[in-house]
Amino acid sequence: xxxxxxxxxxxxxxxxxxxxxxxxxxxxxxxxxxxxxxxxxxxxxxxxxxxxxxxxxxxxxxxxxxxxxxxxxxxxxxxxxxxxxxxxxxxx
Numbered sequence: 887x888x889x890x891x892x893x894x895x896x897x898x899x900x901x902x903x904x905x906x907x908x909x910x911x912x913x914x915x916x917x918x919x920x921x922x923x924x925x926x927x928x929x930x931x932x933x934x935x936x937x938x939x940x941x942x943x944x945x946x947x948x949x950x951x952x953x954x955x956x957x958x959x960x961x962x963x964x965x966x967x968x969x970x971x972x973x974x975x976x977x978x
Contacts, residue, residue: 894969905973918961923949
């Protein structure tokens with residue numbers, strides 16, 4: 887099993903349940919085990935309610951870690967782009 891990591895910068899003013907649900911769906915579609923780290927906390931991308939508790943806003947940096955087999959670098963690139971482009975919502 888391989889692991890890749892990269893920082894993603896949040897572009898949304900406010901994040902709530904729906905953007906994190908979209909992220910969870912994307913990770914499932916890519917078949918990727920994704921962890922997000924903010925400060926000292928690390929959570930699974932599937933932990934929607936816990937992620938909303940972080941109260942991330944524009945400019946916040948999260949470390950995205952993707953583990954798995956296959957094209958995990960491609961999965962990481964796709965996930966970071968999705969996050970930085972506003973979780974499918976653009977800048978909110």
